[in-house]
């Protein structure tokens with residue numbers, strides 16, 4: 001199976017936007033294993049809008065409450081099963097987006113990192129550029145390495161912060177995949193253009 005995991009330093013850092021740019025560039029299938037929070041646009045709906053040539057697969061879990069998947073599942077009375085969290089079959093490259101950051105629980109005994117290690121796809125770490133990101137990103141990289149998760153690199157999201165970006169890349173000894181700037185408007189065209197111009201990723 002070819003493809004990428006898209007993880008991040010936190011929730012709300014731009015994983016879905018990056019994953020949409022990547023899925024469009026690769027004409028990939030996109031999969032969000034667990035969507036927690038169903039009000040407003042879900043991540044899969046955002047990818048459908050932002051990546052018109054991507055093939056958006058159904059989520060394994062659609063949970064009502066916008067919180068950690070383990071808790072959202074408990075609230076909905078849903079049992080999270082390993083069998084439902086196997087990578088879906090597809091003829092295309094697969095882009096998989098985690099919920100929140102690396103150590104978010106899907107069950108109390110099953111973290112996102114456990115799934116990523118099992119799946120074995122190279123993972124992109126999406127990191128916001130604002131203050132605090134050096135610590136969050138280096139912690140994420142260290143935890144990935146401790147678990148043997150292959151790292152494709154770090155992709156930044158937000159306004160340029162060259163000092164923080166270079167600290168992460170040099171101290172973390174990690175490929176810099178580039179930075180998606182804040183797009184206004186954010187739509188399929190502006191994202192495809194920014195992705196092509198700014199992101200370098202061996203595919």
Ligand SMILES: Nc1ncnc2c1ncn2[C@@H]1O[C@H](COP(=O)(O)OP(=O)(O)OP(=O)(O)O)[C@@H](O)[C@H]1O
Nearest residue numbers: 011012013014015016017099100180181182183186
């Ligand atoms: N490059 C960008 N330009 C403009 N807006 C952006 C950009 N990246 C992210 N956003 C906006 O920031 C918000 C958070 O981004 P996004 O949904 O991609 O985060 P996430 O990391 O996927 O969060 P979650 O953990 O909930 O999956 C969204 O409203 C999104 O549209």
Ligand SMILES: C[C@H](N)[C@H](N)CCCCCC(=O)O
Nearest residue numbers: 011036037066067068099100
């Ligand atoms: C609801 C949110 N948008 C994400 N889908 C889930 C984020 C879980 C974060 C859990 C945590 O790290 O405290």
Ligand SMILES: [Mg+2]
Nearest residue numbers: 015016043097
């Ligand atoms: Mg998302």
